[in-house]
Amino acid sequence: VFSPHSFAQTGNVRWKCATSWPKSLDVLFGGAQMIADRVSAMTDGKFTIRAYEAGELVPGLQVLDAVQQGTVECGHSAGYYYVGKNPTLGFATGVPFGLTAAEQNAWLYSAGGLELIRAVYDDFGIINFPAGNTTAQMGGWFKKEVKKASDFKGLKMRIPGIGGQVMAKLGVNVQVLPGGEIYLALDRGAIDAAEWVGPYDDEKLGLQKAAKYYYYPGWWEPGATFDLMVGKKAYAALPKAYKEILASACAEANLAVAADYDAKNQAALQRLQKGGTQLRRYSADILKAGNKATQELHAENSAKNADYKKVYTPWNAFRRTIHAWHQINEKPLMDFND
């Protein structure tokens, strides 16, 4: 009944995908690779995407630029690496005291968030597809303990996005480095502190060899979303079924990357602690100061940037609503697990 070659009549499509990740970060780079694998599987190998690690085609923090310029058809990166171009891109990934992975998905897929974010990417000739989430991150590595908000003053710390802008308000000398460059900078003392993702990734980067104190919670990244950034011209040239398949593969990756981090982080944390890493919880003083600085920054950015205000206002209303809901349904279960 069926032809063995379902897509025999369709032309081949070959895309390149630049990423912001070293291949050694197998969950994160794996998100890009999964999209490639799934698209190929769903088209009998007619639509293929080759994922390149950071630096292979373009530097890790210039993926959006490469897609915008048409150097590559697509890229796997995080919107918040590009807040220098437009701070509104911070909401594509996540902002301090913002949304967890589940909440971000609810906002993006069911509360108008994706349309709002796409309007921002559109200015760069890009359409984005959420394509991975770290889930709630850790609060970073420090060479010395930080007990109160004033301890941040003068620290050189690697932290990108709106979280970095908030840390700057707390007196931090903010650095933005791609993942593959953090260990050396921290080990050599070019920076005093750094955050990446969580135990599984951080262990692979070797950050535990360069700093002793590992903080939680990662209040600036309750759930960081990655995007497949696709050049609108390349996208428009796809047959309709391939467009749908690409979207579906990205949703799969969005789900799978989060599941993978959730499954692997605790074992990695236990290995780190066994190896001498000292776990520290951020004090209420630091959380309060971070939250205050965050609200100030939202107000300032909203006043300066019409895009930011257009996204922040409904986003913040949604944040309050869904946080209230999770206080009812998930938190009492977590309280009992204590």
Next chain:
Amino acid sequence: VFSPHSFAQTGNVRWKCATSWPKSLDVLFGGAQMIADRVSAMTDGKFTIRAYEAGELVPGLQVLDAVQQGTVECGHSAGYYYVGKNPTLGFATGVPFGLTAAEQNAWLYSAGGLELIRAVYDDFGIINFPAGNTTAQMGGWFKKEVKKASDFKGLKMRIPGIGGQVMAKLGVNVQVLPGGEIYLALDRGAIDAAEWVGPYDDEKLGLQKAAKYYYYPGWWEPGATFDLMVGKKAYAALPKAYKEILASACAEANLAVAADYDAKNQAALQRLQKGGTQLRRYSADILKAGNKATQELHAENSAKNADYKKVYTPWNAFRRTIHAWHQINEKPLMDFND
């Protein structure tokens, strides 16, 4: 360059999908409809699935049977409706004090859970694809307040799955009804209490008109997963690309249904409270008794049923690990939100 008809050489496939849901439950039935829509879109309309509401083709709680018998190629239902056939199917959906939606996805996709569950469905000639999640549910509707565990004794309550087996241990006269039949039974006093999903669905069923007290948290369903149950013969006859497309559409539905519930529940809860619904939190006495009964049931089922033991043992180890992780990363954020 491209043919306008990507799938022109592939035969048409027409499937029927029985579901356990009335169409009025638009998020849940929407999960089945989304799979149909996405499969059609990804194959240029060559592979179509028609979703039927509960009772149209088969009764809502006989979907697995219909797939097993080949009456339909697939069904959208919950494994835990069929614990009478094999209690191990409870883990396909979720069990008391078990895994949240995120944790269940981590277990299924990244910790071997899906393979374990598929081995159970295989006995029924079925391969399952996770295809929706309610996220953490509410703890049900009661005509009278329940303040301590002994208040459950003698109550007639609608509650399926392993949660129902646990409630039986607490002295409940357990009833299993499909969603569309709950309101009448509760309103007419055939049952004293009932749980369905959460505010958005429960409001649509009208349960607030039949009982006054609405409890949380839904400790027996921290995140209920629905499955697309596919007959293995029908599945084997699909072209390879269609198999991959079906899997991807189900992953999309798994993500989208959870996002939709998360986005819509709080507004519904506020409407219900405005209309007179009294929100009540389960007491520590009830949670402790429920947890004790749950652990006893796991031990009994493991002793009686080799499948159950084979799934429960690694599942429980995973549960402890991921609960520990979420105490570190998500809970401190939720504590601060308080």
